[in-house]
Amino acid sequence: MPRSSLALFLFAAAAQAVPEGFVIREFLGNAQEPEIYPTAVSAAANGDVYVSSDKNGSLGHKPGMGRILLARDTKGAGVADQVIEYTKVESPRGGHFVGGVLYLVHPPFLSKFQDKNGDGKADYNTERTLLVDGLGGGIEHPRGADHTTNGCRMGIDGWLYIAVGDFGAGLLRDKDGAIGLGDKKRVTLYGGGVMRVRPDGTELEVYTEMTRNICDIAISPTLDLFSRDNTNDGKGWNTRFHHFTSLANPGYPRLYKNFDDEIAHPLADYGGGSGTGGLYLSEPGFPGDFGESLFTCDWTTGTLHRHPIRRFEATFVAQQETFEKVPRATDFDVDGNSRLFLTDWRGGGFKYLGEGKPLTKKVMKDGVEVEEPIFYPNGIVQLITAKDVKPNVYVDVTKLSDTDLVKQLSSKSAVQRLETQRQIIDRAKPELAEPVLAIAQSGSEHLYSRVAAIFTYKQLIGAKANAALVVLAKDAAVREFALRALADRSTQLEGVPVQLFVDSLGDADPRVRLQAIIGLQRLGAKDAASAILAAAGKWPADESKLAEGEHYRLPHTAIAALARLGNAKACLAALADPAQRNVAFRALQGIHSDEAVDGLIALSLSGDDAVRFGAVSALARLYHVEKPWNYNDWWSTRPDDRGPYFEPVTWSATERIHKGIEAAYAKLPGKLRIASLEILAKNRIAITDLKLEGLDPLRLALASQTLRPADVLLLTDAALQVKLPWKQRIDCFKALHVIDIATGDKGDPYFPSRLKILGAWAKDATAPGEAIQLVNEFIYDSERFKQVGKLRSLADGADDATSTIL
Known part of the structure; x- marks a missing residue:
């Protein structure tokens, strides 16, 4: 052939017909150019x-x-x-x-x-x-x-x-x-x-x-x-x-x-x-x-x-x-x-x-x-x-008069509107601002045209547009976009009223509320943190009853904005209101400041149990910061995804947080102690380094006949701790050996943890003979052949160390 x-x-063998009403054909191929290798097209x-x-x-x-x-x-x-x-x-x-x-x-x-x-x-x-x-x-x-x-x-x-x-x-x-x-x-x-x-x-x-x-x-x-x-x-x-x-x-x-x-x-x-x-x-x-x-x-x-x-x-x-x-x-x-x-x-x-x-x-x-x-x-x-549909005909904006050019903002074509905007800006004629604003103000124009006009107007005259945009924000149909245009340029914030954004936190339209949050953060409106907290406390956040594919974006954005604004005092005060508590704690765990740390430590020693537990949880996140990137390293295609930092390192407040957690732990009731241990472990705090009054969590886990999730995390963490004696690390591994390792099925919840430990030990040059023997016993056990499906699934989700023994 x-x-x-x-x-x-x-x-022909690889292609599938486009939907009814469309035609597909080769536009550029080997006939015109032997080696195209197209990464993208514009x-x-x-x-x-x-x-x-x-x-x-x-x-x-x-x-x-x-x-x-x-x-x-x-x-x-x-x-x-x-x-x-x-x-x-x-x-x-x-x-x-x-x-x-x-x-x-x-x-x-x-x-x-x-x-x-x-x-x-x-x-x-x-x-x-x-x-x-x-x-x-x-x-x-x-x-x-x-x-x-x-x-x-x-x-x-x-x-x-x-x-x-x-x-x-x-x-x-x-x-x-x-x-x-x-x-x-x-x-x-x-x-x-x-x-x-x-x-x-x-x-x-x-x-x-x-x-x-x-x-x-x-x-x-x-x-x-x-x-x-x-x-x-x-x-x-x-x-x-x-x-x-x-x-x-x-x-x-x-x-x-x-x-x-x-x-x-x-x-x-x-x-x-x-x-x-x-x-x-x-x-x-x-x-x-x-x-x-x-x-x-x-x-x-x-x-x-x-x-x-x-x-x-x-x-x-x-x-x-x-x-x-x-x-x-x-x-x-x-x-x-x-x-x-x-x-x-x-x-x-x-x-x-x-x-x-x-x-x-x-x-x-x-x-x-x-x-x-x-x-x-x-x-x-x-x-x-x-097929059988009249195509759009692009109008060359470079050949239009100023009057006809502005009219093209009303085009049904997004391509045409963007080209029109760029040409208006290139002509740089302030006198075009008024007819552009008229389109933005017109309730008879399509929303897309009004949005195009709003941002054309802003780009054409910069901060001078702000007064008219404040007025335009009274129009519910375009309020979202007026707010966005007002706060969108950090170099053009002159005359932008913070109160307009605060008031918009209560708007009926969630998209307006979103732009209000974003705008307050971009304005650096630190004093508006209390208003954000109060508003967010009224918004739905529980996703457990939502339909598939539905998620809330407002709480997430509010937390991010509050963390960036860094008003720890307002967040700490909001903890008194149960409705605001979740957002406030989440924001505080993103504020690495002495004020946030000291305030949380104080709360962890007083108040009700829910506040104490929330304070310990936030302190657990603040225990580390992200190691500064060296602008060279890349984390590969399968990076460490334990979180909440890729490379956690301590900072100036870590020692105070460490002592604060130890002191607060003693004041927690039993159930919340176990829950806090899980939080600490998830945040990659070496629990074995903590002096937790009234409880040696590792000793308790080693003695347990039925392991709880917190126990599994503790034992796994200890078995991987290079500071602990090898005998103690091996004992921790064996405590996870409650069920025969050969089963490796859904009835063995500790199987992935043991694999993680063995993978790390296999790469550790200091591992003693007993540890290596445990690794080899796993690798060469004949029961492995019965677990191909399970092992393949685990290998797909494993880190590099674990993958070496799978």
């Missing part, structure tokens, strides 16, 4: 398609393998007939072409590229175009541009939202954070998350933190952010679908496993997979409700998903549908003419396979193992359009 025919055959409003092409894939290190391809359909035939190398660039990832500028992530950089002379090639100058440095690693990283920064997209608020993988953001050479080149501001992000920056490289900041390895961000016309995250190879963090709001903390890897009640929960967990591109489509020219749709791509499953969503509290509930199946979906975008572009990595490997070499698999033929090609194409770009 000819090579081209084989490729077509394999494509469609310009006029239909030009910018393809990030990187032969290195995620793990390669060869220089000169990256470029941006500009593909054009000049004949309107639905196929690219012109392909230009727009620019060479190492490790090109996702970007956004808007306002005549390609904003592109090419780790560790975010840059902007422009073609001012119209030759289809970028006029590149590093000093002019570099916006941010320090966004993860590129080909210089030992692992390559893998878990690095992967994409960016501009919202209607003018921010560039950056999808940061868990390489994090910082500069090893400077031992400091990533730097926005516009104002030299430094920001550190230890792990994955979302950062944002202005289009001129100023005001760099963290928007949300503690994700795994997100590749892209979908942004709605109402500034809701969504992303499909990556699985962590079997340790309980599967393909999570996030709704990002400011201050949200999804908890990877520090909180999701043992402190799940503290995280911003995902909209869904889809099991295995590798999330890649995302798009919030809000365009005319599509059948039914498809024009208002949230899409994500998954590389592992080769699926383009559509997600119907509905509002719940200040977040959403999401569903998932299959829109299209391809071998390796990487990204998805739309132009201003109702044309969708889907990139597919088919035929590419994790690094360059070599010129003309296909991706292969090993098969047996006539008793001989041979390599058989899976796909010849090294990536394609597909075009998806709607």
Whole structure:
């Protein structure tokens, strides 16, 4: 079979028909460009398609393998007939072409590229175009541009939202954070998350933190952010679908496993997979409700998903549908003419396979193992359009009069509205502010147009817009967005009234309340902490009775805001009110200050039992701080997820906390003592180092015939304690040997704990013969063959030490 025919055959076998009413065809493939290797795609409003092409894939290190391809359909035939190398660039990832500028992530950089002379090639100058440095690693990283920064997209608020993988953001050479080149501001992000920056490289900041390895961000016309995250190879963090709001903390890897009640929960967990591109489509020219749709791509499953969503509290509930199946979906975008572009990595490997070499698999033929090609194409770009629906026609904003330009903010197309906004801002005419504000004020305009006008108005005249926005906040239909615009820029807070945000904490709309909390934190309104606590005490927080997929976002955000405001005095005072107590304690455990510590110690020795127990729990969290990142280390694909810190270290107040816990423990009743031991163990405090009056917890656990969860934690912790004598550590292990280790079934709750201990001992060069004998007895026991399923399951969720003996 000819090579081209084989490729077509394999494509047909792997593809699934798009939904009724759509047509899919190859837009850019081997016929125009032999090796595309598309990591991402950005469609310009006029239909030009910018393809990030990187032969290195995620793990390669060869220089000169990256470029941006500009593909054009000049004949309107639905196929690219012109392909230009727009620019060479190492490790090109996702970007956004808007306002005549390609904003592109090419780790560790975010840059902007422009073609001012119209030759289809970028006029590149590093000093002019570099916006941010320090966004993860590129080909210089030992692992390559893998878990690095992967994409960016501009919202209607003018921010560039950056999808940061868990390489994090910082500069090893400077031992400091990533730097926005516009104002030299430094920001550190230890792990994955979302950062944002202005289009001129100023005001760099963290928007949300503690994700795994997100590749892209979908942004709605109402500034809701969504992303499909990556699985962590079997340790309980599967393909999570996030709704990002400011201050949200999804908890990877520090909180999701043992402190799940503290995280911003995902909209869904889809099991295995590798999330890649995302798009919030809000365009005319599509059948039914498809024009208002949230899409994500998954590389592992080769699926383009559509997600119907509905509002719940200040977040959403999401569903998932299959829109299209391809071998390796990487990204998805739309132009201003109702044309969708889907990139597919088919035929590419994790690094360059070599010129003309296909991706292969090993098969047996006539008793001989041979390599058989899976796909010849090294990536394609597909075009998806709607049948029998009039497409949108993009209006070139550069050719419009000022009057006609402003009118385009009322367009039904999100692409058109964003291009209109950028052109208005580029023209920098203050006289356009009044007609823009008129759209924002008009109750007859669509909400999306009013939102676009609000943020256009704010960006056009800056802090001078605040007075009108305060008035606009009286309109319930757009109050949420007026509040957001007022507090959104830390450099433009002049004249913003704190009381407006305090009053909005009681609004009927939970989305307004969310922006009130966020705004108070951004305003640094420390004195408003009491108001936040009082309001949060009235909000529902118990998720036990919620339907599947429903979660509260407001309590989580209130706690995060209070911790950042750091008003320990207000939080301590709020503990007198049972309704405010949970939020106050949670906030206090995030305030590492002497005032918080001393106040909690005092409360732990007086008051009722619930307050004492809560104080001990908060002190347990404050016992450690996160070890400062050295801007070099990465925690690997399967990090330590015990939490609540990745590398806990002591600080100046630890000794006082240690003594305070010892003193408070004696005042707790029996049941709360056991509960507090579990809290201390979860927070990775060496309980064996504590002098707990009236109880030797380790001795008690060793003597127990029936082990409680707290006993198991104590014995496991002691068996792993290098400070204890080996005889005592071995005794602790044997105390966990109540049930024959050979069973290893659901009836043996101590089996995982013993495995954890043996795994650590197997790697300990100081382990005595008796300890090694216990390790070997486990490994070579013939009963292991009966436990393959159980052991495989445990291996999937085990740390590296435990995995070595499984």
